[in-house]
Amino acid sequence: MIDIIVLGAAAGGGFPQWNSNAIGCRRARAGDPAAPARTQASIAISGDGRHWFVVNASPDLRTQIGQTQALHPQEGLRSTPIAGVILTGGEVDTVTGLLTLRERQPFTLLATRPVLDLLDANPIFEALDRAVVARATLPLDTPCTLALPDGAPAGLTVTAFAVPGKVPLYTESGPDPAAIVENGETIGLVISDGTRQAFFIPGCARMTDALRARLRGAELVFFDGTLWRDDEMIRAGVGQKTGQRMGHMSVAGDGGVIAAFADLDVRRKVLIHINNSNPVLLADSPEHQAARDAGWDVAHDGMRLTA
Numbered sequence: 407m408i409d410i411i412v413l414g415a416a417a418g419g420g421f422p423q424w425n426s427n428a429i430g431c432r433r434a435r436a437g438d439p440a441a442p443a444r445t446q447a448s449i450a451i452s453g454d455g456r457h458w459f460v461v462n463a464s465p466d467l468r469t470q471i472g473q474t475q476a477l478h479p480q481e482g483l484r485s486t487p488i489a490g491v492i493l494t495g496g497e498v499d500t501v502t503g504l505l506t507l508r509e510r511q512p513f514t515l516l517a518t519r520p521v522l523d524l525l526d527a528n529p530i531f532e533a534l535d536r537a538v539v540a541r542a543t544l545p546l547d548t549p550c551t552l553a554l555p556d557g558a559p560a561g562l563t564v565t566a567f568a569v570p571g572k573v574p575l576y577t578e579s580g581p582d583p584a585a586i587v588e589n590g591e592t593i594g595l596v597i598s599d600g601t602r603q604a605f606f607i608p609g610c611a612r613m614t615d616a617l618r619a620r621l622r623g624a625e626l627v628f629f630d631g632t633l634w635r636d637d638e639m640i641r642a643g644v645g646q647k648t649g650q651r652m653g654h655m656s657v658a659g660d661g662g663v664i665a666a667f668a669d670l671d672v673r674r675k676v677l678i679h680i681n682n683s684n685p686v687l688l689a690d691s692p693e694h695q696a697a698r699d700a701g702w703d704v705a706h707d708g709m710r711l712t713a
Contacts, residue, residue, distance in 0.1 A: 408562065408599050408713040409452040410626075413460070413470035414445035415705035417632050417681040418499035420466060428644060431682055440689040444707050445470055446499050447608050447679040449628065450477060450488075453561025453599050457554055459490045461595065461606055467503030473707070486511055489554045492544070492564060493517035495592045495609060496524040497574045501531075508533040512555045516544045518566060518590040524577065546590055549598070565596040567620065570611040572653035584651050586611045592653065596620075597713075604628070604713040608679040611653045613666035624672045626713045628705065631677025634658050634684045634693050642683050654679075657686060657697065664700045678705040 414420070421444040422431030433441035445466035450458045458477060464470065471477045471488075479485045490513050493500055501524075507513070515534070517525070522541055525531045544550055544566045552560040571592025572584050594607035594617075604626040610617070621627055632654035639645035657663045657677065667675060677697065680686060685693040686704055697704060 407453065407455075408597055408602055408604050409455050410597075410604060410711045410713070411450045411458075411474060411476060412678065412705050412707060412709040412711075413448040413450055413474060414464050414466055414707055415678050415680060415709070416444035416446055416687075417679045418446060418497070419682055420444060420446050421680070421682045421687055423682045426644070426682055428642065428683065430685065430688055433688070441687065442689075442706055444680070444687070444705075448503070449606060449678075450474065451562060451597055452476075453552075456487060457489045457560055458487050459492055459552055459560070459562070460488055461492045462494055462500045462608065463491050463503030463507070464499055465502040468506045470707070471506075484509070484511065486513070488513055489560060490514040490516060490552065492595065493521050494595060494606070495571065495574065496521040496577075497609075498576065501525065504531060505533055507539070510535060510538050512538050514540045514542055514553070514555070516542045516550070516564075518544050518546065518593055520589065520591045524574065544593075546593070561599060563598050563600070565598070566590075566593045567596070568592070569594045569607060569609070569617060570614060570653075571609050572611065584653070586650075586653065588614075602713045604711075609653060610655055611650065612655060612661070618666070618670065621667075621672060622670050624670075626674045626676070626711065627667075627672050628676045628678045629663060629667075630654055631657050631663065631680045631684065631686065631704070633681055634686055635662075639681075639683050644683055657684070658693070664697065664702065668700075674703070674711070675701055676703045676705050676709075676711075680704070
């Protein structure tokens with residue numbers, strides 16, 4: 407069994423975003439049941455329902471742990487059921503939560519070499535004592551058996567694979583700082599218990615033939631739902647960047663997520679990493695209904711699924 411808890415469903419900034427006075431954020435801030443608040447994107451995965459691996463350490467991780475009973479200490483004066491953290495990229499909203507886990511609690515940190523290099527280059531992450539928190543390289547296209555801190559198998563494997571994306575904002579440089587690359591800085595994960603599989607792809611700049619082939623017929627896919635349309639933030643007057651400039655597909659339109667998945671025969675499809683400007687967050691919006699009509703669920707904090 408693959409047990410999955412959505413710790414956070416929103417993109418960077420969360421929903422409501424702290425400085426946003428847009429209508430969706432105002433509704434969420436007011437407690438509108440059709441606009442439930444969401445923290446920044448992260449999931450927890452388990453093969454036994456007792457030991458968990460957090461996928462992406464969002465800035466909201468402390469709050470997410472507090473809101474998720476399965477991640478609470480279970481024994482002794484200090485303990486955690488969190489056996490490891492897996493990173494799918496090096497963006498601020500993916501790694502900042504690592505600093506929440508600095509209290510000398512043993513766990514394993516897994517990421518691709520480019521992402522580990524970013525952490526290694528920033529001394530603030532040495533707050534996670536390497537004698538306590540092991541850093542392990544996650545190879546591409548090779549199943550990695552997850553282990554508990556005592557070395558026992560956790561009952562899951564993860565396979566990282568490169569997807570089109572861009573380098574983190576804080577490392578952009580050169581003549582084309584937002585160039586879309588597929589070099590392991592942005593990855594998707596196949597999560598498997600040996601029988602079943604689930605996919606987690608919270609950031610993706612475009613669908614490729616290789617990714618299409620990988621996803622065809624999948625049991626469960628979490629996929630990038632950042633913006634409803636590519637120029638959404640510009641139209642709303644809340645930003646100057648398109649989704650493509652940020653390294654994300656849009657959900658709607660030609661070449662969008664809904665269209666890209668239309669013939670892939672995925673049994674369950676879940677949008678995650680959803681920007682506060684995306685009207686799909688509003689349960690009473692036409693966009694939310696359009697996503698549902700196309701067979702998509704919209705992730706929310708606390709959502710629990712099994713595969």
